[in-house]
Amino acid sequence: MARGYEVRDALVIARMALHQAIERAGPVNGQRGCPRPMGFPNGNWPGYRDDKLPSALNFPSCVSEEQPQLGLYPIVDRAVWLQQLLPLGVTTIQLRIKDLHGDALSDEIAEAVRIARDHHCRLFINDYWQLAVEHQAYGVHLGQEDLESADLKAIAAAGLRLGVSNHCHYELARGLALRPSYIAVGPTYATQTKDMPWVPHGLDGLQYWTEALADFPLVAIAGIKDHNIGQVSATGVSGVAMITAITDADDPESVTRDLMARMANGVHASHG
Numbered sequence: 001m002a003r004g005y006e007v008r009d010a011l012v013i014a015r016m017a018l019h020q021a022i023e024r025a026g027p028v029n030g031q032r033g034c035p036r037p038m039g040f041p042n043g044n045w046p047g048y049r050d051d052k053l054p055s056a057l058n059f060p061s062c063v064s065e066e067q068p069q070l071g072l073y074p075i076v077d078r079a080v081w082l083q084q085l086l087p088l089g090v091t092t093i094q095l096r097i098k099d100l101h102g103d104a105l106s107d108e109i110a111e112a113v114r115i116a117r118d119h120h121c122r123l124f125i126n127d128y129w130q131l132a133v134e135h136q137a138y139g140v141h142l143g144q145e146d147l148e149s150a151d152l153k154a155i156a157a158a159g160l161r162l163g164v165s166n167h168c169h170y171e172l173a174r175g176l177a178l179r180p181s182y183i184a185v186g187p188t189y190a191t192q193t194k195d196m197p198w199v200p201h202g203l204d205g206l207q208y209w210t211e212a213l214a215d216f217p218l219v220a221i222a223g224i225k226d227h228n229i230g231q232v233s234a235t236g237v238s239g240v241a242m243i244t245a246i247t248d249a250d251d252p253e254s255v256t257r258d259l260m261a262r263m264a265n266g267v268h269a270s271h272g
């Protein structure tokens, strides 16, 4: 807490530190049981039990030998974007609709699922998990506050993948307990696209998450653009999610090609 963490984060970090110290404890100078000096804990996540959430549902993996990374992960609000972006080689995309209801919403999701299937693209539906299940989308993306209202068991039983948003140690302990298919962490940088009451983690923060969450495909989000995607990618994240860098571009197709190239080349291309 002296470092400015909230109480819940501080408790998670303290548990990680304690368990990591115990795990690393060993003979020092012939004396047994002395904890080895260590820095900030980057593993030994505490098990988190929440009466309102099921645990360890083991959602299917979203990476495979053929598609080992999530890659560039555009987030769009209409199926027509999939028609435009998937032929370019985008292999992961999210449909995040905030302004449709009823049949219009359902039709838009059905259309996106159809296009994604034709292109063998991993389509995650934001929030609308029932419609994602109904139309057999590839996966669902949920925020922390959505986790309690969604029927996570039904999503898992239908074989859909799950991605979860996380912003801090406490949320990660909670999110990890579900064994989701990927873990999104952010904000990496400041963004105007969504109100975020969190201090941006920056590249150092993101690098820390990649070490602390080495077993999970990680997705970075917020404020990621052409000038920083190379460095973001070089931290070792599996996916790089973005909205406005693509959707506000004058030429979204050319920008998407450029972003994919910069991602593939890692930090080298970001200086180009």
Ligand SMILES: Cc1ncc(COP(=O)(O)OP(=O)(O)O)c(N)n1
Pocket (backbone or CB within 6 Å): 075, 094, 096, 126, 127, 141, 142, 143, 144, 146, 163, 164, 165, 184, 185, 194, 219, 221, 241
């Ligand atoms: C990849 C990815 N990461 C984070 C979010 C944000 O999701 P959520 O917290 O549910 O907020 P809204 O998107 O519903 O505003 C995301 N959609 N995708």
Ligand SMILES: Cc1ncsc1CCOP(=O)(O)O
Pocket (backbone or CB within 6 Å): 186, 187, 190, 191, 192, 193, 194, 196, 221, 222, 223, 224, 241, 242, 243, 244, 245
């Ligand atoms: C939906 C969402 N969740 C966390 S940040 C964000 C918006 C990211 O948008 P941008 O890529 O334009 O910064």
